[in-house]
Amino acid sequence: MNVCVLGGGHGCYAAVVDLLEKGHRVTWWRRDTASAAQLRERGALRVKDFRGEREVPMGDGQGAVRIVERLDDGVRGASLIVIPLPSTTHEALAVQLAPLLADDQVVFLPPGTFGSYVFAKAMHESGNTARAAFAETGTLPYLARKHGDDRVVISAYATRLPTGVFPGAFSDWAFAVLEAAYPSVERIEDALSGALMNAGPVIHPPLIMMNAGPLEHFDAWDIHNEGTQPSIRRVTNALDAERMAVREAFGYGAPHFPLADHYAPDGDEWMYGRGAHGKLTDSGDWREDIDLKTHRYMLEDTRLGLSLLVSAGRWAGVATPLAEGLLNIASAVSERDLYGEGRTFEQLGIASLSRDALTTLLKRGIA
Numbered sequence: 001m002n003v004c005v006l007g008g009g010h011g012c013y014a015a016v017v018d019l020l021e022k023g024h025r026v027t028w029w030r031r032d033t034a035s036a037a038q039l040r041e042r043g044a045l046r047v048k049d050f051r052g053e054r055e056v057p058m059g060d061g062q063g064a065v066r067i068v069e070r071l072d073d074g075v076r077g078a079s080l081i082v083i084p085l086p087s088t089t090h091e092a093l094a095v096q097l098a099p100l101l102a103d104d105q106v107v108f109l110p111p112g113t114f115g116s117y118v119f120a121k122a123m124h125e126s127g128n129t130a131r132a133a134f135a136e137t138g139t140l141p142y143l144a145r146k147h148g149d150d151r152v153v154i155s156a157y158a159t160r161l162p163t164g165v166f167p168g169a170f171s172d173w174a175f176a177v178l179e180a181a182y183p184s185v186e187r188i189e190d191a192l193s194g195a196l197m198n199a200g201p202v203i204h205p206p207l208i209m210m211n212a213g214p215l216e217h218f219d220a221w222d223i224h225n226e227g228t229q230p231s232i233r234r235v236t237n238a239l240d241a242e243r244m245a246v247r248e249a250f251g252y253g254a255p256h257f258p259l260a261d262h263y264a265p266d267g268d269e270w271m272y273g274r275g276a277h278g279k280l281t282d283s284g285d286w287r288e289d290i291d292l293k294t295h296r297y298m299l300e301d302t303r304l305g306l307s308l309l310v311s312a313g314r315w316a317g318v319a320t321p322l323a324e325g326l327l328n329i330a331s332a333v334s335e336r337d338l339y340g341e342g343r344t345f346e347q348l349g350i351a352s353l354s355r356d357a358l359t360t361l362l363k364r365g366i367a
Helices: 010-021 033-042 071-075 087-100 115-126 168-181 191-195 200-210 212-217 230-249 276-283 296-316 321-334 355-364
Strands: 002-006 025-029 044-049 052-057 066-068 080-082 106-109 133-137 142-146 151-157 161-166 185-187
Touching: 002 010, 002 071, 010 025, 010 044, 010 052, 010 142, 010 151, 025 071, 033 066, 071 087, 080 168, 087 106, 087 115, 087 296, 106 115, 106 168, 115 133, 115 161, 115 191, 133 168, 133 191, 142 276, 151 276, 161 168, 161 191, 168 185, 168 355, 200 212, 200 230, 200 296, 200 321, 230 296, 230 321, 296 321
Parallel strands: 002 025, 002 080, 025 066, 044 151, 080 106, 106 133, 161 185
Antiparallel strands: 044 052, 133 161, 142 151
């Protein structure tokens, strides 16, 4: 299958490796043309994962990842377009991609923060009437970190990816494409259900807010190791309970993939399978310098992710006091109005929809 990966982030590096090694024909476009050119010239990307270390070919040859300079060259002819980028990139990229999409293409946002609607809306506003589907899931398919422009370490691969499609009416054919690339995809109700599976807004805001002192004091701090203490786990569990209550208010059924399963040695398997948290902390790749004003945990998971959860709760009549409290604290820390800047139902233009109208939108798409 022809697959295009967009972006140059950690997950993008892991995606081109994973999809090529699964036997797909992979094209890679990234905005940073200088880094892309260097990697193309080097001819290989170094990879380390549970199978060991190896090099994955980059170039125009058979069995290599094809790196392109133009977005339209990457997208043309691709059945699946994978965008494993922070949701902070969505608005700008959606406008670029919108006029290029063609019939029967699937755009996959892992995870999406309801970016599926952002991309579909941009396509609609561009006047493109192609039959394209947009899908999103609850996490990146990989725990991965880049080490320079030509090396990536993949600590874990997702074993379960609860995924929803927008519009839901396209689910059957869209899932056939998605499952060919990601067999770990699990079908759920729709794209908003997928957005409300997003683990980032549950795990990261408590970790950065409750570790704010060490993050500002030390040169580097691992919020997933020393920073994940029982008191913080109790907060993430309570925040996750708010997320699950919002899901239930929308009529979405279990499994809700509670974050507690990520840490548990038994019970239901979470998205990364058993032992993933240990692999993450053992790698040392998440001991980093986190700027509380600029890091994606603040600008993506808190500003966009928590604001979406709070606005969804308000729309559904579900109180989310912990999510609102963390969002307010984060606004003070970052010195900006994170809800006002957020990806809310108000900002998306759907806050005034009735329940029936929202259900129709999720099922049928933008009329």
